[in-house]
Amino acid sequence: MIGRISPPVVILLVLLCAAIVPPFVFLSYSSLHYLDASGAFGAFTFEHFAAIFSSRTFGPMLLNSLVYALGSALLALFIGAAQAWLAERTDASFRQILYVASIVSLGIPYVLYIVAWLLFLGKAGPFNASLQYLFGGTTPYINVYSLGGMIFVEGLLWSPLAFLLLSPVFRNSDASFEEAASVCGAGLLSTLRYVTFRMARPALLALGFLVFIKASESFEVPALVGLPGSTRVLTTAIYQKLTLDIPPDVGSASAFGVMLLVVMAILLQIYSRVAAQTHRYQTVTGKGFRPRVVRLGRWRYAAGALIVTIPFIVVVVPLATILWAALLPYYQPFSMKALPLLGVGNFVQVLNSPSFRGAIVNSLVLGAAAATLVTVLSAIAGWCVARRVAGSRLIDTLAALPLVFPAIVLGLAFLEIFVHGGARIYGSLLSLVVVSVVAYMPYGLRYAQLGVIQIHPELEEAAAIAGARQTGTFFRVVLPLLVPALISCWLFVFLLAVRAVSLLLLLVGPDSQIVAVTLFDFWNNGQIGELAALGCVWTAIMTVFSVAFLIVARRYQLPIA
Amino acid sequence: MRTAASYFLAIGAIVTLGAAPAAAQAAADNPAMYRGPDREQRLIEGARKEGQVTVYSSMIADQALRPILNGFEAKYPFVKPQYVRDDPPQQLQKVMAEARAGRMVVDVLESTGLEVPVRAAGIDQPFWSPEVEAYKPERRDPNNYWAPTRYSYLGACYNTSLVKPGEAPKNFEDFLDPKWKGKIAWSSTVIGAMLFITGVRNSMGEEKALAYLQKLAKQDIAPIASANRVVVDRVMAGEYALCLDSFLHHPIISARKGAPVAPLPLDPVLTVVSSVMMPKAPPHPHAAMLFIDYLLSKEGQGKLQSADYFPAHPEVSASPDLDKIVPHKIGLKENFISPPKMNADLARSRAIYQELFAK
Known part of the structure; x- marks a missing residue:
């Protein structure tokens, strides 16, 4: 069975496992352990769960x-x-x-x-x-x-x-x-x-x-x-455990996450x-x-x-x-x-401030990087799944797994990975891209799959009869035909990635500020005027992208979501 | 086994011997505690190479934090300052995460009530600035882990369109009047309701405080899950008539811009101090030290004065506009909650909050 799986599929499977297994592991581990004053893992415990179940607010x-x-x-x-x-x-x-x-x-x-x-x-x-x-x-x-x-x-x-x-x-x-x-x-x-x-x-x-x-x-x-x-719900309980207590109660937050x-x-x-x-x-x-x-x-x-x-x-x-x-x-x-x-004071403040301009640039870079990576990965994975190559069922299952993570929980899980995992990228823009790719992979895959289903296999069979290898067929026949689906996949993931607040709320650092999270912080810090001004500027930019998305999607009769 | 153990011991000895001079060298190079005559020159040269400083502060950005950073940048144009404004718990969460993740971004931490937990986490380091000497020894840390930056007086405030000055509550008891039921808000954060409860416990004693808080809980106080500043904004917007836990200078700053809000100091006036701390291994240590110098200097403290904050520097007085909320100028007592006290009382205050106020 293993022998029949082609190398690209194996690489894809390894990548997917590396992306999706650690969040489960770190989240469950920290829901079952104490943290000491320095934030290091301590003894094993069920207390986080016990406290939640015995609380009268649960x-x-x-x-x-x-x-x-x-x-x-x-x-x-x-x-x-x-x-x-x-x-x-x-x-x-x-x-x-x-x-x-x-x-x-x-x-x-x-x-x-x-x-x-x-x-x-x-x-x-x-x-x-x-x-x-x-x-x-x-x-x-x-x-x-x-x-x-x-x-x-x-x-x-x-x-x-x-x-x-x-x-x-x-x-x-x-x-x-x-x-x-x-x-x-x-x-x-x-x-x-x-x-x-x-x-x-x-x-x-x-x-x-x-x-x-x-x-x-x-x-x-x-x-x-x-x-x-x-009015508390489960997702806000996680956030409050992390932000209301000194020191932050990561264990209980993780238990809520689980x-x-x-x-x-x-x-x-x-x-x-x-x-x-x-x-x-x-x-x-x-x-x-x-x-x-x-x-x-x-x-x-x-x-x-x-x-x-x-x-x-x-x-x-x-x-x-x-x-x-x-x-x-x-x-x-x-x-x-x-x-x-x-007056236009808030707009002047927003447009003149390097940190707000930085947030706009970071958001665009993050959106573009995440959308590109997701699109490339899902083009390959989507084709494998739609054509049912060996190992494709596993790809399908793994790539869909991030869907069970609510955004705030995935953010928390990756916070724990970055904090305890030793990758040294906590707070960087790179870390935000990694998390976004994992989170939006399932959506990208659906898009690419729908795109591939529209392409009849006889085109690929014709290429094979003409002597093309599988990779050659993919790049010279399938990919060009997939382009419209991939463009709309790209735009969809882009729009999702730049809109996200809760996924990245716990992960942004000063050099990776993004607009969506900045707006959230503004509200909590009482900067309503600046929030509104930055929001207006950002909405104008985003409208261009959403119009482009709709035009592509309608032109090629692709589903909107 | 014995051979293995001795082998490791030998390795350990070699490592220790090798590391000791290196560590001493590193300590001498660390600008945090350096006191040599060429200190300032060293800091400036180092900061010039670093080119940047990242400040985490709980000061409101558009009121005080940005003017200070602008002043610093004007004085040292080769250092680009950037900031993150957060409430203390989020600040602690971020700094601890950075330290543990091995990617420090913060250079300077300025906050209220984090001195003890940051020390407990072992993520800060002692520092020395010539500016520190001007501050009274009893108001700073004997071990140099933190130095005071600003004082704050906390109390109530009210919306002047909704409440006539004569009708506004004058003391803690007045807030129990049924006519205010549902019209009072506070911040549900550590520096909001928890600090208010700690203050009441400190001034009334546990028993009386609990009796008072039990009555207060019947007033359906709206918990705003944001900074104290936001609660004042809600009062200004007319959503609530009164707030219990404003930084008393915030309503004054807004009233000057024409907002219908006024401060309401309650006797004794809850008083806290905020501090500056230096994390272990900040990415820009020279620029960090240069910024701490500036923040503690008369010039930096002057920025707080013009922002209508209360400078901690003994020779920089607060703006006269603030006179009506300074306890000793209006005949009220101070209810000072020191950083260790704030930290020690937090757990019990939170328990009281959960018991009485959390719905």
Whole structure:
């Protein structure tokens, strides 16, 4: 068996093992050992786990995690599906706006987006102020620092992606079922209920589960929205163990990390079953494929208004709030009184500061390096897996393993590797690239695999008959055909890598500051004006990349995620 | 076995003999404790070659840290300063990780309450600066592991649009008034709620303090998981009417920019000192020492003065704008929490916090 595995596959397997085995080992080891005052490993113990299970906050924490993930998934699904249906299956006005807004939102850093909503919905924000103006009273009507606030912001964060993933589902569904329904006398609503959305149900279920998993492992919203209201979930417990105590309680943080790994492994197992079901309802058939557009008649303009409202909430409100904050010397809610204070001081500070310029450059370098390495590795691995060469199942399994690590846990595991492993790269930009490559390898592989599946093996067989060797075939036949898939893989990984906060939060050093983490630190250090200004500059740069991504992906009909 | 043991002993002896002069040489080269007459020249030459210094500080960047670094860079343009602003626990986590990972990035550590844990971790080294001599011996470390950089007075603050000056609480008891329920915030960090609890325990005694804190817990105080500065920002923005644990100069700095916020010193006024420390084997030891000199000098301390911070240097007074929060100028007592005290009381204060305030 071993003898049949070709050398490139062996190298790939060794690389993957070296990347993915140490995080498991170091995390479990440190969850089971004491640390002494100098931070060295001490005696073996179960105490970290015992302390968690006996703590009275643990039960509520699990319940919070569950409600939060479920709520976010439902909200994202609802907004995304409504948008996708309106955009793909109706003649509502202004449909193109939905795509533009979703693309722009892909470029907004999570932290910036969350902060915008905190400022907008905060106790003193314009939303509460308007309610107080309308209904009287001086106490705020809503408290954004709550489980509800977390669900709202996280749900909105995922809604553009839900829309982009669901629109092909509606676009490609067979209209003859709907026609049959209306022939039988079903109205618009019952057709929607019993046919359109029922056919989309497996896709909706899979996507909902995906958002559920993503929300379970998310850190940014729980940290910025949840912690001030004492709504703790598992991911923020890890962060607090490391940053609230003197000295940092690495053992308990690792124990929380190990528990999250177990939860994720179970969730992903269920997800792969759910996702496998999506093919059961194959709606794209060979015969007379022609999606039907629902004529909304006089509802057309109402739907148009809704279409304008959603991007307004998802993109315009947060960006306007951030711009307002960026122009103020110190943050205060919107008022005419504050107008004379507006100025560009924060932008001048940000653009003139070498450390902020450094953070922008570092982010771009990190994104580009991680995206390039992931793309190269996944091109080779993706081909091996799609063509089922010997050893490919192992490649597939290993490359997918990082998915069980929530970003904050993978960051913690690598922190321990760098601290105790002797590689001497802790805090360097190189270390951030290594971690990002490991984290995004699974995504890259999926992309490359989909790309290879589109290429029929007969092309490679033809090359083989013409006398080409396997490597020659790969480089001269497969690779050129894969280019579009790889470009979009590159851009996707790039966008993920530069957006990440929690993965690198524990790992950045002064000479490897990156924008996403700098924004997070700004919020914790009370530099809201600079946060907003840097965020505006960064969003502008990122929008260029996300537009490029969308153009490539649509041109070659690749999936968005 | 015996042969093996003696073999290792012999190796050990050779290594020790060889290493001893080298170690002595290294100690003489280490600029941290060097006191020769050519000290300053040596530091400048060394720093010129190093070209850089990395400072970890818990001072608020746009208020105080950046002006100090700019002043330093103006004086020594050949050294490029860079900084990281963090709360003390994150600072400790980073410095310990760097030391253990064998890749030191930090050159100078400035913080509040880290003197003892940094010493316990064995990751700092003693240093000497001629500037240190100006400071009172009882206010610095006898073993030269740390020197004071700034004092801070902590207390409450309030939003002046939401609370009229006459209605604002005047003492600790006033915060128990039910009308403030849900309107008070504090920072849930070591320098926030934990330090507040330590302060109350120190001034009231354990029993009274616990009784007070139990009543305070009924006020639903909002825990902000960020620096104390952020809590003041939330009060300014009108999210909360009162905050319990601001650095009292922060509201003054913001009020000058027009923000609706005012400080509220509570008797006795919680007082802490922050210190500068030097990590073992910093990557730029000469530049580090040069920066420590500057930070402790009258010139560097003057930057703190103009930033409305409280300089630790006995000959640099605080700006007169701060007079209304300096305890002895407004007839209040100081409740001084020394670095060892802060560290020793932390565990119990955290336990009280978890018991009473963590939901």
